[in-house]
Amino acid sequence: MTDIHAYFAELEDIPGTRVYTGKRAREGYHLNQFAMSLMKADNRARWKADEAAYLADWHLTDEQRKAVLSRDYNRLLDLGGNIYFLAKMFSTDGLSFVQAVSTMTGMSVEDYQAMMVAGGRSAVGQRSIRANAASGDNKGAN
């Protein structure tokens, strides 16, 4: 039997990553369901016409509302957003996955794409917050 506490503690030990756990799924339920509503063309049209008014129909927290309106995707991950649901938002904005994902890395789209073509981001120094702290290497630790 897996130790559930150890299992979930380890999921929080990965640099620059928010694993979509039950805790985040609960916090982000209405946020993700709002994003899901943008799958329908009629809803997309209403959203584009007045984003704040559209959001008024959804039970988001003030922080979630603010992060949605400012397209702060890292903050939305912190507030329970899941990337496949948030994709409905950035797709409605006309952004590809590469364009939207690069905004979370602090890199320009061009630099991000160049990194991918060169083989992607290395896992070295990106595996464990604890291990990085122990080795005094703070790269990507948060």
Next chain:
Amino acid sequence: MARITAGVATSHIPALGVAVDLGKTAEAYWAPAFAGYEWTRAWQAAEAKPDVVILVFNDHATAFDMKLIPTFAIGCAERFVPADEGWGPRPVPVVEGHPDLAWHIAQSLILDEFDMTIINDMDVDHGLTVPLSMNFGTDAAFTTPAAWPCKVIPLAVNVVTFPPPTGNRCWALGEAVARAVASFPEDLNVQIWGTGGMSHQLQGPRAGLINRDWDNGFLDGLIGDSDRLRHVPHIEYLRETGSEGIEMVMWLVMRGALGRETRLLHRHYHVPASNTAVGHIVLEPVA
């Protein structure tokens, strides 16, 4: 009797589908990703010719939202329509199901203690249609055929909300699927496909992570009589292959269904396609 004749695994990256749909597969960026599927397409059309594909995939906030999160679900409908994922449905054929075999598998799995969710109505997203585009069709331009050449039974696995099923459970489900297929009285040539992966992370400051060595070790582990991949814990996928690399547990359903030992028919690996490492393997069971 029905029998599982081969296993195929492939990434299901949406951008591959877009490249197909826009006729861009020969462009310099995309050509190396697609070249590794030419062998498979020729083999599928000339030799393999499956009657049915059991296609293990995950839904990406398309058919399932946060209201319902089934861990394992099997599509028993007559047909599955390509979904509108927010930018219009892919211009690909409707996916024809095989309700007789699908219901047989569902019932058999439940009696075998896998408590399946049964789906009678589902639109299918890129997770299911991109693998079809990569496997079927015969022209060099990757033109989508007018109809898919076989029936498809979707088998959806939750890999979005944690925890997904363990690798060991996925492997065991594959073993149970093989038993179910073997007890279906009709003579059918059945393939099982595992989709998703390989290394990729689509979120946060660590996005863009790729691990060529780990991915290739995973491909190695699917070949032969090793079962070491059963025991890879979730945290290893996450640390080594990115948060979305966890999709690779779906490949283990395919591997489990092939039995004790496999033989390699074809293998392909390419980085990148969009944010992701493309991995593809074709295996047959060793009797």
